[in-house]
Amino acid sequence: MSTSLSFIGHISTPYVYIKDCPRNISPDGPECKITIDKSFESGLRGLSEGDHILILYWLAEAKRDYLEDGKKGTFALRTPHRPNPIGAAVVPIIALKGNVIIVRGLDCLTGTALLDIKPAIYKENNQ
Numbered sequence: 001m002s003t004s005l006s007f008i009g010h011i012s013t014p015y016v017y018i019k020d021c022p023r024n025i026s027p028d029g030p031e032c033k034i035t036i037d038k039s040f041e042s043g044l045r046g047l048s049e050g051d052h053i054l055i056l057y058w059l060a061e062a063k064r065d066y067l068e069d070g071k072k073g074t075f076a077l078r079t080p081h082r083p084n085p086i087g088a089a090v091v092p093i094i095a096l097k098g099n100v101i102i103v104r105g106l107d108c109l110t111g112t113a114l115l116d117i118k119p120a121i122y123k124e125n126n127q
């Protein structure tokens, strides 16, 4: 079984530098654009505005670190620095047209690679 990943698109946000990224997602943040590669566009069938989606993205500039001390361990935190630097966010779709999804308030650098999208199992305050 191969363990390689393929990116399916990319995320555009207002953030060019890590220092400008918000610490985490925020429902009232700026609009962000998720562009799916054209070859995967048909995979969006069945999603519509207002649906909550789980977005998985690759935090390429993170350190592949593992926290062995401190009050909380890596897996009790949302730190980008982890053995597999996968970012996750549950957000509602603001707009969906063709291969582009608009959402609000992502926390990643512009150009961040997209790994996957799934319909979210969403409960208020329990992502």
Ligand SMILES: C[S@@+](CC[C@H](N)C(=O)[O-])C[C@H]1O[C@@H](n2cnc3c(N)ncnc32)[C@H](O)[C@@H]1O
Binding pocket: 018, 021, 022, 023, 024, 025, 058, 059, 060, 061, 062, 078, 079, 080, 086, 087, 088, 089, 107, 108, 109, 112
């Ligand atoms: C705390 S992580 C949370 C990511 C995701 N919302 C999660 O919970 O898995 C968000 C931080 O990752 C960092 N970050 C954003 N984009 C990144 C990238 N492309 N590579 C490495 N770090 C990134 C920024 O410091 C940002 O504040």
